[in-house]
Amino acid sequence: MITIMSKRRIPKSVTNNACECQTDLRRGPWTLEEDNLLIHYITSHGEGRWNLLAKSAGLMRTGKSCRLRWLNYLKPGVRRGNLTPQEELLILELHSNLGNRWSKIAQHLPGRTDNEIKNYWRTRVQKQARQLKFDSNSKEFLEVIRQFWMGRLKESMEQNSSLASISSSCSSSVSISTMETKKTNSTSPVVINDVPLHSPCPNPGDTGTDSLVKLMCPEVFRFSCGNSLEGDCYDGSSIHDYCVQELDAQNISVPGCHVVNFDWFGEELIGESFWSNDELWQFKNIA
DNA sequence: AATAAGCCCAACCGCTATCCG
DNA sequence: ACGGATAGCGGTTGGGCTTAT
Numbered sequence A: 001m002i003t004i005m006s007k008r009r010i011p012k013s014v015t016n017n018a019c020e021c022q023t024d025l026r027r028g029p030w031t032l033e034e035d036n037l038l039i040h041y042i043t044s045h046g047e048g049r050w051n052l053l054a055k056s057a058g059l060m061r062t063g064k065s066c067r068l069r070w071l072n073y074l075k076p077g078v079r080r081g082n083l084t085p086q087e088e089l090l091i092l093e094l095h096s097n098l099g100n101r102w103s104k105i106a107q108h109l110p111g112r113t114d115n116e117i118k119n120y121w122r123t124r125v126q127k128q129a130r131q132l133k134f135d136s137n138s139k140e141f142l143e144v145i146r147q148f149w150m151g152r153l154k155e156s157m158e159q160n161s162s163l164a165s166i167s168s169s170c171s172s173s174v175s176i177s178t179m180e181t182k183k184t185n186s187t188s189p190v191v192i193n194d195v196p197l198h199s200p201c202p203n204p205g206d207t208g209t210d211s212l213v214k215l216m217c218p219e220v221f222r223f224s225c226g227n228s229l230e231g232d233c234y235d236g237s238s239i240h241d242y243c244v245q246e247l248d249a250q251n252i253s254v255p256g257c258h259v260v261n262f263d264w265f266g267e268e269l270i271g272e273s274f275w276s277n278d279e280l281w282q283f284k285n286i287a
Numbered sequence B: 001a002a003t004a005a006g007c008c009c010a011a012c013c014g015c016t017a018t019c020c021g
Numbered sequence C: 001a002c003g004g005a006t007a008g009c010g011g012t013t014g015g016g017c018t019t020a021t
Helices: A032-045 A050-056 A063-073 A085-098 A103-109 A116-129 A139-161 A206-215 A219-226 A236-250
Strands: A012-014 A025-027
Touching: A025 A139, A032 A050, A032 A063, A050 A063, A063 A116, A085 A116, A085 A139, A103 A116, A116 A139
Parallel strands: none
Antiparallel strands: A012 A025
């Protein structure tokens, strides 16, 4: 039995909602008693006909409210709690294909609701976009998501799977090019590895750091291309210093691409901190 | 310790699509 | 074909909680 009490809006009455044609309807957080009524009624009579259901169950709620409460909270199988890296990755992938079609995305994540996914997107992903000063729907931000966020998620999944415990002196580096898309035989759309993943770095041997430089400041990347960055173990500060140094050394004036006073990310950005504060810096495009 | 700011997410709102008589 | 009821969707709100000052 789900007994999590809602902490939301203070219940209040609304009189004579024109659509619901019912007086003195309750709004706000659901009480345990209401939850029990709803669960009991649906267990006995099934879902559907929500307005009728609300009345028959003795709930002073709109049918809409009952439906939402059931689907998002009470229905058996609804999962709560933090999204797994697999789920996050799948959401990012699906959103890149489907856009804000939350219900469609939710169909691929059993137990997760469209509301939850929507909230995740708004609170986590759009927050990232704001911090990077991107439009969350912009091509640039989508690229950042593909290159780094997804990379970190895949990396995390690999680490969690304990398939390899390679000790490295550079565990925090982003090595997208080495991330493999593992295949499974599953036909379920839920399985992340069956989702066509975006291509890794175009250059074999390209390091995550190189990719970051390339993405954030292509002009610097071009100068460093082939010379790499002496390994794949650079934190954000090093990259920034490198870019500034290269820009200065080459006397590069880069239209639309500056390395500006960067602003490190906080530690607790996204769940398990896939983007650490040493991996990205803020930059601006100057048109 | 007190207060402010920001985050999280359940719940609501408005709109559109679909169903059904 | 029409209109009302219902279902479903995406956007928005706002209150409790956490963190920063």
